[in-house]
Amino acid sequence: MPGADPGRALRRIRSFPGIGAALPVLRGTTTGLRARTGRTVQVTGPGVVLGIPTAYRSTFPGEIRPLLGTTTGTLLSQQTAANLHAGPGTVVRVGRPGLPPAEVSVDGIVDLPRADSLFQPVGAPSGGGPQAPPDNVLLVPLPTWHRLFDPVARIRPGATEVQIHADLRVPLPPDPGAAFADVLGRARQLEARLAGAATVGNDLAAQLDAARTDATYADLLFLLLAVPAAAVTAFLTLALGASASERRRREQALLRIRGASPAQLIAASAGEVAPIAIAGTGLGLVAARAIGDLAFGTPRFGATPGQATAWELLSSFVGLALAAAAVALPAWRDARRSTVRGTMAVVEPLRLPSRAPGYLGAVALLLGGLVFWASLRRGYQVVVAPEGVPTISVDLLSLFAPSLLWVGAVLLGAHLVDLALRRGRAVLARALRLATGPLSVVIAASMSRQHRALARAATIVSVAAAFAVSTSVFNATYMAQARVDAELTNGADVTISTPSNLGLPPTLAASVRRLPGVVAAVPMEHRMAYVGNDLQDLYGIDPRTIGAVAPMSDAFFTGGSAARVLSELLAQPDGVLVSEETVRDFQLRIGDRIRIRLQSARDHRYHAVPFRYVGTVREFPTAPRDSFLVADAAYVARRTGSGAAQALLIRTAAPPRSVASEVRPLLGPASGAKVTDVVSQLRTTLSGLTAIDLSGLSRVELSLAVALGTAATGLVLALGIAERRRTFAVLAALGARARALAALVWSEAALVIMAGLVLGTTTGGAVAFVVVRILTGVFDPPPQTLTWPTGYLVASLVATICTAAAVAAIGTRVVRRPATATLRGL
Known part of the structure; x- marks a missing residue:
């Protein structure tokens, strides 16, 4: 600040806790530089002359990169040397405000990799866009700078400036927001200690501010991409837990006949599920650590040990709670509301299905469409750039659109499959006739009778497929547009510019x-x-x-x-x-x-x-x-x-x-001249606010999607066959041939896979479209169409079909076992 003692300010800064090094840098404004090369004279516009101490390059090694000549003495920036056609030994005339020009001899040519932060004005208004560094820069030793600009400072003090560049060496919190607050607080403490003698320019806080905004954006992507994976897993857990509900009801009815109380029934159910839940939770934690190590290089996914432990405890609690809810809650409900006679009935009374899920699904889709339409109409963008500074603008209402679409598609899809099985028996029989021949009518009748179980199985497969499609399509579109953005920024695969x-x-x-x-x-x-x-x-x-x-x-x-x-x-x-x-x-x-x-x-x-x-x-x-x-x-x-x-x-x-x-x-x-390539530019693009590198998250999500799809398909079909062993055994005892039973197994598997994949692909594509449109500000330029990862989707489809075929093949061997042995075991 004017009138302040630079030496005293330097001593106070060096004594401040956490400062590792501090050096004075003197800045002067030149009216222009002039050099004669051969028969031509080159002249530049206004520029900056920096006086730097000898130890500056070793103290701040990333600021100055030597190109030609020596690394000390009078140094020209690369662009200035190109403008003046100058090199080592060239005499440059330095224009000075209010004084005659002075001459210096160039000792070397250097590059300034961090010119943006090096020349960023101190005390710039908050929210303003970053200012471009000067085109013409000359670096001189401190004695040379004093010779050139001390006379200027006496007649025009505004043309010179004293800066102190300091290096902060303290451990910072891993959370960008907490680190930003820490650095900002230290800067304010330093300003208070200087007592108005200087203004602090906080380059580290500016970088951390961008990092914490990136973290907010990453949280948003987590909500849109990772939360559906957790929801799919939870839904799969509940559905699989309910798959053996008929067997549990009959077992609990026998216990009630023998005098078991509701508390004992719930305890028995909990005892059944507890070992499985604990083992599954342990395997899940081990798998998560392995996946994190493979995808991100750390089993903690970048979190601190405390944060990783907290997430592991939370996920374990949620997993155990879901397992308990899938088994213990139905046991408690049956003990309160059902009778032993109704539970033990071999043939359940015909009940009209509830239309509420279908209506709720239609309402959810309608509300999601309205929210999406409203977001598009008012031009909402998640990333905005006022005055060229990208910032996050999160509208929580817009995030409801994909969530409502998920819920509505699942509920309505399940209702439509159930409705088609109940009322489309004749159509189903005609569709099965080519593969099953005269058995098509009987198989269609059996599948229609099992409409609830088959609709539930198709819904589980559709949810897993929708997650795989939506995640893969969004990630593919994201990476494709990141490549387009990098090509736009760089110009081509390789660009030479001057x-x-x-x-x-x-x-x-x-x-x-x-x-x-x-x-x-x-x-x-x-x-x-x-x-x-x-x-x-x-x-x-x-x-x-x-x-x-x-x-x-x-x-x-x-x-x-x-x-x-x-x-x-x-x-x-x-x-x-x-x-x-x-x-x-x-x-x-x-x-x-x-x-x-x-x-x-x-x-x-x-x-x-x-x-x-x-x-x-x-x-x-x-x-x-x-x-x-x-x-x-x-x-x-x-x-x-x-x-x-x-x-x-x-x-x-x-x-x-x-x-x-x-x-x-x-x-x-x-x-x-500068040579840049699109690969390096892509890496830079993916580190900015409007594009975060999703490669690690994509690997985790896409692998999880394949695992969920195959696991859901295999488990749903296998549990369905196991749950209906009594039905197959009774049919065999009544004279049904093995071929008919095998046709029934294969027909049900085909129906579940086809219905699930059609609904899942439709839902996943719609969700991906909505998410891409909501995150329009992420893509620059916005994509004309979605990018479908054909290879990944085909591989997922093949894995799902192969899993279903394997389960159906094993199921046909199970149903061919002697009926008497099966009934005796049940």
Whole structure:
């Protein structure tokens, strides 16, 4: 702060608890840099001159990366060196506010990997977007800086600034929110200790703030993706627990005849289920640790030991409670409401089924549709970016849409299967006739009689299938759009870019095309243009070849397909594609003439160039997300006097990272050019707020979905056959042949699988569609269609069918056993 003693502030900062290192950094503003190379003189605009101590690079090793020359002395940033055509030994004239320029000799060229945080202004207003680092940066030793800018500080104090860069070395809580609060509190304590002598710029808190927002978004994804898995597992537990209810009722009726009280019945049921529940819970915990270790590299899924223990205890309690509810509650209910005679009846009285589940399912679907429609109508987005800063905007009401869809689809699906079995006996008989022949009528009648059990089994299979479909489709769509986002940001598989107006070497494209693994290489101009007083990015392309290296999706344009819009640009040499924001701000209409100011290569001044508005562009490779222009490269080159390309987009057949490593030697270290690949960009994309890496969660969920699908199918069919052994034995005793019994088993298995898969696929696709639309802000650009992982779905289908076939084959062997032995055992 003005008037404060920097030395005293430095001593107080170094003595603050948790500060590992603190060094002074002096900052001065230059009016411009000038260098003579050969017969030409290069001049830059305003920039920043930093005075850094000798130990700065070793204390903060990630801030400065040497490229050419020495690592000490006067250092030029890579971009500034490219602008000045400077290298080690070049004399640079430094413009000073209010004073004559001074000269320094360059000792080295460096890269500043963390320039965004290094030059982020201290005391910026909260909520503002991040400011771009300066284009021109010169680093000098502290004595040189004092020689250059001490006179400036005396006449213009606002042109200089003293900063103290400190490193915090304390253990932080693993929770991003708690760590953010901890770091924020320490910064406030430091400000209080400095007593107004300095303003604290908290870069660590800014990073933790983004991390805690990412954590909130991850929690939201957990609610939408992981909670259904827990619900499916709970539903499967309850359904399987109820599968042997008839046997338990008869056993409890015998105990009641012998004088057992309701408490004893409940205790007996609990004693039956307790060993199974405890063993299942233990196996589940062991499996969870193994899955976490395989998917995330840690058995605790990234949680602390205390958090992991708490989750294990909670899941164990829920698992035991579900098992008890599946067995003990029906026992208590039967003891209170049913009679021994009714329970022991071999043939149950015909009861009209309740229509309440069907009505509830229809109401839930209607409410879910209304919530979804309301969310779309008001334009809700889970991720918003006011002023370019992505933030989370969670609307809990919108989250009810997929939940209600789940509940409604399950209830209504079960009711429809039950209704079809009760009233569609004739249709079912005709459908079975081809496979079972004259037995179709008898089998259809038997299946109709067992409508409740078969409907329950089909519902369990449908829920497991719906979970597999919804999870896999969402994850596939998410990863596909993350790839599109990475390609948009990077431009192509591999991109070479330079900020210099002189562009890349003209022969670079031909050299790159000769490299192994390169399919195509297309140059692209990147200029800065004025639309009115608004400075925007302008991209000069060849409409005929841009699609060979960069994705051209119809979603990138409005008013027509990508091919149609690019053909319009090709047919109109002076045409220009304008971003939606610019069209809205300037109220443009197709065919309007626009005068855009571009810098001429002849006099380096901006001159008005006429263009004609021919289309609207939403997204474009390497372009920002707000305002930009796309024009014909040949027309831009002709009107500006320069055809220099600032980017080279490369499509590869080999891995992009290997091609990028082959391209870098073609460029000098001081060229100012940057080589990026889509794989590295995808990793960066998946670490941001609007895209979290779902690969680990996907592996867990997709594996669990296959396991649930096969387990649900196998257990439901196996328990159904075991529960009806008495029925099969009675039929055999009455003269039914083994072929007829086998046909009945296979027919029931086929019905359960077909009904479950049809309902599950429909429900899963609908849930995935709703979730993708609710999370529209996650996808940039939004997907045109859902991405269906065909390979995974086919593998899941094959696993489910094979499991059902295996269970049915074993079931046919079971029902072929002698009826007398089976009845005696029952």
